[in-house]
Amino acid sequence: MRDYYEILGVERSADDGALKASFRKLAMEHHPDRNGGCEEAEGRFKEINEAYSILS
Incomplete structure (x- = not known):
């Protein structure tokens, strides 16, 4: 399975706002x-x- 951060195109240190915006x-x-x-x-x-649901 690929890295969820890679799927969303964000850094591992991304906050909730960055995750949501990218999603x-x-x-x-x-x-x-x-x-x-x-x-x-x-x-x-x-x-x-899937990536967003796991990371959020």
């Missing part, structure tokens, strides 16, 4: 509804959600 940006970018049901985008979206 929101990536979630909007990879949301399946915005990408026409692309399976790759859906997989990335799930990965981003």
Whole structure:
């Protein structure tokens, strides 16, 4: 499994605000509804959600 901080693109010392901001940006970018049901985008979206739920 990849590093959750790497998935969200933040440093290990990132605070809650930085985690949330990065999560929101990536979630909007990879949301399946915005990408026409692309399976790759859906997989990335799930990965981003998992990383944020673990780190928050």
